[in-house]
Amino acid sequence: MTDSLIDQFAIEQLLYCYAAAADARDGEAYCGCFVDGQVRIRGQYEISDGHEVVRLLREYYPWTMHNVHNRLYTVEGDRASGFCYCVASHATWRDGKPYKLDLYIRYDDELQRTAHGWRFVSRHLDVLAETVVALEPQ
8 A cells, every 4th residue: 555545544534533532522532633632623613622622512412423524635745734524413402302403514624744643733614504403302
């Protein structure tokens, strides 16, 4: 396997680890996706505290499911840039009734290879659309 494919696979794994950390409400893992644990997300949401993100997810959503889709990254030495799409599903309550909120997201990323593998330097988050669907009580 070429170094380029290894890098692409490693970056893909980082995207999945980020999504899994959010869904698991794991602040250490979430922050660990960033260089030096310093969360830097810009765009429609300005986020610099990964533990606060995890706390808010835990407080407002009984469950979430972040699905990573199309991705395209260019690697140049120990730096990479690119984007991925994600559908982030959130169970929530409105007026005492259960709903599912889906956010259709594009992340534009800057990454750096570290001693621990690829990590985000920064992410730019754009919510392209959202849907809200009423859920049937179980």
